Amino acid sequence: MKFILAGAAATALLAASALAATAPAAPAKPAGPAPKPWTATLPDWTGVWMQSDGTNFDPSVPRGQGGVGPRQQPPFNEQYKKLYNDRLDSAAAGKPLAEPGCLLSGTPRIMRSPYPMEFAVTPKQVWITHEYKGEVRRIYTDGRKHPAGDDLEKTYHGHSIGHWEGDTLVVETVGLRGDTTIDSTSMPHSDALVVRERIRRVDAETMQDQITLDDPKALVRPWTVTRTYKLKPDWTIKEFICAENDRNPIGADGATGVTLK
């Protein structure tokens, strides 16, 4: 649940909290000592990882241009097959569906972004932070469940929980919006999409994510692809300011470029 601070209410509350900052009131609960440091043995996923499979969601299909070229074949039902093919036909005719612009790629699309990412593995939570638009995925591994009912908001990245099976992080993501796309070919999905992932480091320089899309409104059966990411020891994650479009420039020919390291 949320509460909304606006107008007078916000002013009153902010004034109250500012006042509290000047003369701190006693906290509602006793402020006990800070918890002890945690010690844990966890998979080492440190470093900057760059995908090596291209920007089609399905890495087995080479990327076409503007709807021309080989088409990916998700096991869509008739309705979504037509929706996807109509979009590709429209792109081939020079009228592609608008891209997300400065809205988020979201999950699973961000996992095929042509920019690198980092992981942070801690005992209770894993983060995947992407260079592209600075997007952040949070995967809770502390045993919590997805929010139920109305408490589950539909968002670009949804709500992700996971657990470890050996060194494999097993993730389930729900609560995804239905109006986003799976990749930049405008591949659609519905708001019933559940993304199941098995992420593991397979060797010193390779991370793998086996991604299964389970979308009963769009797919006749779950669809699995495996994507690969390579360690880039000399890279750091750079700042990406979509509002300034500094890392994703549009050239004179209208094509969108990718500025990497």
Added chain:
Amino acid sequence: MIRNLLYASALLALGGAVATAAPAAKKPAPAKTAPYTARRVTSTVVDWTGVWGNYGSRNFDPTTDSGKPQPNAPLTPKAKATYDAYLVARAAGQPTGDIGCVPEGPPRIMRSPYPHEVVVTPKETWILAEFKGESRRIYTDGRKPPADLDHTYEGYSTGHWEGDTLVFDTVGLKAGTIDSGGLAHSDQLTIHERMRRVSDEWLEDEITLTDPVVFTKPWTVTRRYQHQPTWEIKEFVCAENERNPVGANGQTGVVLQGK
């Protein structure tokens, strides 16, 4: 001390052996590939898990009320003239403008009214802000800022641990604003921070700004963040402005989460 230093010391010998053997069986590794042994690491780091709500004023100086003047800022005469002009314009109801969907960057993001997470790992600590989804990366692996430093919104942060205190410096910032109350800084700003969890409930950040263009001396404030056990960081999409609505009166609202 042992905090944060155990990265290389404790590989699981068995796990390492398995990881080395498995890929090699399928296809021979390229000659240059080092054997994969560092599959797991044992780390001891401070527990700053959770969501930290900002506490207090939206002014950078938490001893002043949101939107009120901040007389403690040790402004140079020129900076003071600019700041005073801002205060006059705002008092007169003139639009003063703000930064829209570009990042706040430090130090401004540290007084954002939205919560933060602090992700502590052996080689890096991240401060992940709900507001605009901003990320600060603080490298604690011993590296220095690059010589060919880009000036960015978040700058370049390096630090080390002194016991349970993360001590870090940020350089390479663009000129920008210090808060939404009219204080500005130059691209020569450097920030020194000492961050520590002082109790179960409170995280504290002592922030010192040094900026020879704007300040006559370093300026230190201490900000506090309250642990919010029932919160999760929510998605903030500035381009949709759904969490930061502008009301009919032109006032910007803040949509937070409750219990």
